[in-house]
Amino acid sequence: MDTQPAGGQHPRPTPRVVVGILRAVRGWLIAVTGGVLLFGCYLGVSAETDPGRQLPYFVSGGLGGLALVFLGSALLVADQIDAAAKARGRLDRQVDDLHRLIVAAASAPAPATPTTVADPAAGGQDDGGLFAVPAGRTYHRRTCEMIASKPAQPVDSAQIAARGLTPCTICEPKPAA
Numbered sequence: 001m002d003t004q005p006a007g008g009q010h011p012r013p014t015p016r017v018v019v020g021i022l023r024a025v026r027g028w029l030i031a032v033t034g035g036v037l038l039f040g041c042y043l044g045v046s047a048e049t050d051p052g053r054q055l056p057y058f059v060s061g062g063l064g065g066l067a068l069v070f071l072g073s074a075l076l077v078a079d080q081i082d083a084a085a086k087a088r089g090r091l092d093r094q095v096d097d098l099h100r101l102i103v104a105a106a107s108a109p110a111p112a113t114p115t116t117v118a119d120p121a122a123g124g125q126d127d128g129g130l131f132a133v134p135a136g137r138t139y140h141r142r143t144c145e146m147i148a149s150k151p152a153q154p155v156d157s158a159q160i161a162a163r164g165l166t167p168c169t170i171c172e173p174k175p176a177a
């Protein structure tokens with residue numbers, strides 16, 4: 001097998017890529033080499049009937065092949081463990097980031113939520129609520145300028161009916177149900 005092609009016509013892959021490929025396949029290469037040695041040993045042993053002459057095949061091919069198969073397998077397992085550890089490290093970092101985000105969000109001051117308490121002076125949005133000045137005869141939208149500087153209070157349909165309030169003609173609030 002010619003793993004070193006002659007000539008520099010082809011752009012060589014960067015060493016980093018070569019190292020990566022070698023790392024990825026070295027376990028298989030070594031294990032397969034061991035397998036080939038074992039097979040050669042088997043062929044050699046089957047060709048010899050004299051146990052004394054079989055021994056060298058066992059020693060050189062058999063033991064060497066077995067050693068290579070074990071080494072290759074060990075490398076493959078080590079690579080698997082390495083890859084798993086790297087993946088776990090990535091996961092740990094992601095969980096850390098997530099945790100930091102959650103902690104930061106939890107410790108940040110809560111965003112001001114629009115209060116449902118009536119406060120026309122605060123210039124709240126018109127959320128459909130109805131308001132009336134305590135001594136007034138009309139009811140208004142929250143945003144009505146007629147109550148902007150007055151102590152208006154929220155009123156519901158029952159209060160509007162009880163006080164006989166009429167809708168403001170400026171802001172034209174929805175009829176009280």
Ligand SMILES: [Zn+2]
Nearest residue numbers: 140144168171
């Ligand atoms: Zn009004």
